[in-house]
Structures are given as structure tokens and as C-alpha cells.
Amino acid sequence: MSTTPGKNVKVRFAPSPTGDLHVGNIRTALFDWAYARHTGGTFLFRIEDTDTTRVTDEYIQAAIETLKWLGLNWDEGPEVGGDNGPYLQSQRLGIYAEWAQKFLDQKDAYHCYCSAEELEAVREAQRAANVAPGYNGHCRDLTTEQITSYKGEGRLPVVRMRMPDGGTTFNDLIRGDVSFDHKFVPDFVLVRGDGSPLYTLAVAVDDVLMKVTHVLRGEDLLSSTPRQIRVYQAMGLAIQDYPVFAHLPFVMGQDNAKLSKRNGEVSIAWYRDKGFLPEAICNYLALLGWSPGDDRENVTMKELTELFTVEKVHSSPARFDMKKLEAINGDKIRALTIDEFLDWSLPFLTKAGVITGTADEIALVKLALPLIQERIIMLSEVPAMLKFLFVKEFAVETDSVAKITDDASKAVLKRSIQELEPLTTWTHESIEVALRSSLIEDMGLKPRIAFGAVRIATTGSTISPPLFESMELLGKQASLARIRAGLEL
RNA sequence: GGCCCCGUCGUCUAGCGGCCUAGGACUCUGGCUUCUCAAGCCAGCUACGCGGGUUCGAAUCCCGUCGGGGCUACCA
Numbered sequence: 360m361s362t363t364p365g366k367n368v369k370v371r372f373a374p375s376p377t378g379d380l381h382v383g384n385i386r387t388a389l390f391d392w393a394y395a396r397h398t399g400g401t402f403l404f405r406i407e408d409t410d411t412t413r414v415t416d417e418y419i420q421a422a423i424e425t426l427k428w429l430g431l432n433w434d435e436g437p438e439v440g441g442d443n444g445p446y447l448q449s450q451r452l453g454i455y456a457e458w459a460q461k462f463l464d465q466k467d468a469y470h471c472y473c474s475a476e477e478l479e480a481v482r483e484a485q486r487a488a489n490v491a492p493g494y495n496g497h498c499r500d501l502t503t504e505q506i507t508s509y510k511g512e513g514r515l516p517v518v519r520m521r522m523p524d525g526g527t528t529f530n531d532l533i534r535g536d537v538s539f540d541h542k543f544v545p546d547f548v549l550v551r552g553d554g555s556p557l558y559t560l561a562v563a564v565d566d567v568l569m570k571v572t573h574v575l576r577g578e579d580l581l582s583s584t585p586r587q588i589r590v591y592q593a594m595g596l597a598i599q600d601y602p603v604f605a606h607l608p609f610v611m612g613q614d615n616a617k618l619s620k621r622n623g624e625v626s627i628a629w630y631r632d633k634g635f636l637p638e639a640i641c642n643y644l645a646l647l648g649w650s651p652g653d654d655r656e657n658v659t660m661k662e663l664t665e666l667f668t669v670e671k672v673h674s675s676p677a678r679f680d681m682k683k684l685e686a687i688n689g690d691k692i693r694a695l696t697i698d699e700f701l702d703w704s705l706p707f708l709t710k711a712g713v714i715t716g717t718a719d720e721i722a723l724v725k726l727a728l729p730l731i732q733e734r735i736i737m738l739s740e741v742p743a744m745l746k747f748l749f750v751k752e753f754a755v756e757t758d759s760v761a762k763i764t765d766d767a768s769k770a771v772l773k774r775s776i777q778e779l780e781p782l783t784t785w786t787h788e789s790i791e792v793a794l795r796s797s798l799i800e801d802m803g804l805k806p807r808i809a810f811g812a813v814r815i816a817t818t819g820s821t822i823s824p825p826l827f828e829s830m831e832l833l834g835k836q837a838s839l840a841r842i843r844a845g846l847e848l
Numbered sequence: 849g850g851c852c853c854c855g856u857c858g859u860c861u862a863g864c865g866g867c868c869u870a871g872g873a874c875u876c877u878g879g880c881u882u883c884u885c886a887a888g889c890c891a892g893c894u895a896c897g898c899g900g901g902u903u904c905g906a907a908u909c910c911c912g913u914c915g916g917g918g919c920u921a922c923c924a
Contacts, residue, residue, distance in 0.1 A: 810883035
């Protein structure tokens with residue numbers, strides 16, 4: 360086994376849905392899920408929606424759908440429930456308020472009446488004096504008179520955690536021992552002036568109450584860990600019961616900056632629309648910051664759960680590479696059975712208006728799919744590839760028209776009609792034999808020239824699935840009609 | 849600025865002191881195959897940020913340096 364201190368491993372994925380889940384979030388979710396499954400533990404999904412100004416119901420719902428689509432099923436969380444719910448922090452406000460009050464009673468926390476402007480002024484001065492910016496402890500030990508005075512001014516206090524002198528050291532599963540001197544970890548806010556909890560309070564309280572044992576999350580949260588640990592202390596949690604931390608490296612965009620629309624798409628919804636398979640996305644993402652340890656790259660979800668260990672996770676950031684994702688997606692598409700490929704393709708075909716979804720259409724699609732399976736890297740390419748089989752108003756692509764209007768092409772098309780007309784069996788073999796013996800052998804043409812003309816006439820494009828198979832599926836009547844029409848161009 | 853994290857081909861990575869004249873994958877280039885496009889196969893290009901140590905021996909350990917990133921909120 361891997362670094363599994365005890366049994367009952369519980370890993371949580373706790374995004375704050377302030378937008379669509381992006382590649383980085385998903386990589387974290389994937390590792391959380393894989394670790395839980397690898398250890399035979401529990402995968403908990405929690406929504407951190409304490410910032411009501413940024414989180415929306417739509418984003419929450421989208422996050423749930425995205426995880427489901429990717430196949431990252433959870434054991435506790437929204438929709439499935441569990442013994443430690445509710446799993447939306449907005450529904451746990453009372454719990455946080457109770458703990459905040461407890462911290463206040465224990466003197467671990469205190470009310471701070473400083474206004475935003477005053478705090479900003481302090482920070483400004485600190486920056487100017489070139490010292491570590493942070494809360495200066497102004498309200499740590501207010502007198503009763505001062506408090507009365509502030510209240511009289513109508514100030515709404517925040518609840519601030521008192522950071523004791525000293526430091527915090529914890530063992531990060533990926534980075535080893537990490538230490539922070541409390542001189543650089545100022546007293547932090549737990550509860551806003553309006554009484555609502557902040558991430559720092561909610562995340563720690565929930566991880567403890569929900570019995571989370573392993574926190575695998577983004578590297579951006581690394582420096583907030585001492586604050587989280589401080590809350591554990593205030594909650595009276597024994598050191599050996601603290602969750603184990605592992606901070607995952609970032610996933611960055613092409614230009615070494617954070618992933619954004621400018622350098623690679625971030626929204627998983629975009630990849631879904633583009634026709635990337637969940638398995639391809641997960642396989643690729645698994646390789647970003649982790650590797651099985653050998654040259655192996657193609658892993659199924661099941662294999663990932665078997666192979667995944669935290670010690671194999673990197674500590675350095677990884678760049679997102681669309682080309683590699685595409686290559687993997689192509690591999691995964693080629694590995695699909697025809698029925699699976701059909702299921703994935705149908706929505707794209709109907710959405711593009713290529714088919715309406717009748718049984719006949721679907722039957723034809725199923726016959727055509729094998730022809731294009733190794734020719735696409737994304738499902739969104741399927742409609743354009745198969746369109747020629749279904750269009751009512753067939754027309755040769757404008758760019759290709761000129762390529763079949765010359766005399767040589769006309770001769771090819773004319774001869775093709777002569778040879779194809781009498782065929783009694785219409786199969787790709789019979790078509791090929793007829794065309795090859797006449798156009799290539801008799802007329803002495805180069806295959807790419809001769810078949811190219813027929814290809815343009817029948818499929819409308821210089822690029823198509825294999826010609827003879829395409830013509831077989833198109834049917835004798837339609838094929839001949841198109842070649843005749845090509846003669847008229 | 850301060851604190852923290854990070855540093856192997858263009859990119860993702862293997863590598864845990866000798867098996868490394870650094871391996872695999874993607875990309876790119878050339879070739880084979882070929883009815884187009886793909887797929888497949890073969891070949892090639894290109895990397896241990898830099899400088900000091902330690903050691904018989906360092907990509908691997910230590911120090912420094914440079915570079916990148918994160919945090920520094922009544923965001924998460």
C-alpha cells in the first residue's frame with residue numbers, strides 16, 4: 360500500500376463554484392477520487408459556497424453535472440447524501456456560528472472592529488515600511504470602553520482568530536515538511552461583519568466534522584494551511600487526528616501563466632461540446648503531475664484507481680498541452696466499440712442537423728462509423744465526415760469544383776458511369792474492381808488522380824472516408840446521380 | 849517587498865549516487881505504406897537553469913545564485 364496511515368481514508372473534493380469547473384479543478388477532483396478509490400476509502404464531495412457574492416446555483420449544478428459526466432462518482436455529498444451532511448456550506452451556517460462563538464468564549468478568537476479603510480491604511484503603511492503586511496493586532500485586547508465606543512459608532516465586528524507566537528510545521532505528502540513562522544501568519548478573519556463564515560473557518564470545521572482524513576488540494580491553498588491547523592487546535596482536535604495534507608502542483612496554460620481562455624480552454628463544458636471523451640480527459644489530466652512510474656501512459660479509469668499513489672505525484676507545475684490531449688482522445692475513440700462510438704456520435708450528428716434520428720439513419724451511421732473511427736480526434740468532427748451520406752441537396756464543395764471540370768476528369772467520370780451502371784452487386788469490392796480495371800489499367804491513370812475525381816463527385820470533397828466503402832454506403836443510385844451531376848458542372 | 853513552493857528535450861514525464869554517450873509519449877521533420885485524409889511502421893531533431901562544493905563517481909546529495917509560480921482579502 361501507499362501512504363495510508365490508517366484505514367478509513369476519506370478524501371474530499373470541495374470546490375467553490377464561482378464559475379464553471381475548469382481543468383485545474385478537475386485534475387484535483389480526479390486525484391481526490393483516484394486516491395479514495397485506490398485506498399478503498401470514501402470520496403466526499405462538498406460545495407464551498409460561503410462567498411455568496413460569487414457562487415451561483417447554476418455553477419453549483421454545473422459542478423455536480425461535470426463530476427457525474429466524468430464518472431467521478433462520490434460516496435458522500437450532494438444528491439447522494441451521507442451521514443455528515445448537509446454538504447453545501449450555505450446550509451451549515453449555524454454550525455460555523457456555534458464554533459465561532461466557542462472560539463470567542465475560549466479567547467482563541469476576538470471581535471475586531473477595524474474598518475476596511477483602517478485595515479487598508481495599516482497595510483499601506485506596512486508596505487511602505489517594507490515589513491510583512493498583515494493585521495497588526497489592533498483589536499486583540501480592547502477595553503470595555505473601547506468596545507462600547509466602537510459599537511456606538513455602529514461598527515459591525517468581524518471575528519478574528521488569534522495566532523499564537525511560534526510557528527506551524529506540517530508534513531505535506533507531496534512536499535515534505537513545510538514550516539511557517541506565525542510572524543507571517545497574521546490573525547485572520549473567521550466571520551464577516553454580517554455574520555457569514557469565511558472559507559478559513561468553514562473548511563476547517565467541515566473537514567473535522569466530516570471526518571476527512573486526507574486533504575489533497577491545489578497548491579494555492581498551501582499557505583492557508585497554518586490557519587486551517589490553527590482552527591483544528593481551537594476545536595480541540597488532537598494532533599494525530601489532523602487530516603493529512605497534500606498540495607497538488609498547478610496546471611498552467613501554454614505560456615506558463617494560469618490557464619485561461621487566452622491560452623487553452625479551461626471550461627470542461629467546452630471539451631464536452633468539442634467531443635472529448637471523459638476517459639480521455641481523465642487519462643490526460645492524470646498524466647499532468649503524476650505518472651505510474653514507468654513508460655505507461657494509456658490508463659483506464661479502473662487502472663488509474665489501481666495505480667494511483669500520492670508519492671508519485673509531482674511537486675512541480677505542469678503545462679496543459681492541447682495536442683497531447685487530442686492525441687489521447689484519438690486513441691480513446693479508436694478503442695471504442697462501434698456501439699459505444701455510435702452512442703457518443705449520435706448527439707453530435709443530430710445537433711448538427713445531419714440526421715434527425717430515425718432508425719434507418721442510425722443504421723447507416725453505424726455502418727459508416729468504422730470508416731471514420733481512425734480519422735477523427737474529436738467527436739465534433741463526425742458530422743462533417745458523414746454529412747455526404749445524408750444531405751438532401753448535394754453539392755460539391757466550391758473549392759473542389761474546379762478540380763473535376765477539366766477534360767481529364769470529365770473522361771474519368773464518364774468512364775466511371777459506364778463501368779458502374781451495369782454492376783449488379785454494389786459492394787466496395789465490386790466497385791473497386793470495376794473502377795480499378797477501367798480507370799487505372801485501361802486508361803493508365805494514377806490512382807490518386809482517377810479516384811480523386813470520383814471522390815469529389817460522390818462525396819463533394821477532396822477528403823473523405825475510403826472511396827469505395829463510401830460509395831457502397833451511398834448506394835448505386837445516389838452515387839451515379841452525383842457522378843452525372845458532376846459531369847454537368 | 850515579505851513568506852512559501854517549484855526548476856530533466858518545445859510540452860508531459862522516467863530517473864532516487866555508477867545500468868545515463870539521459871529512456872518513453874505528444875509535437876515537429878524525413879521516409880515507408882497508400883484511392884484522399886487518417887491510422888500504422890521506421891528514422892531524426894532537441895533537455896539535466898547557472899556556479900560552487902561532497903564523492904573514486906552527481907541529473908540524482910549540500911550550499912549559493914538565477915528564473916518561474918503562489919500567498920500576502922470581511923476570495924477560495
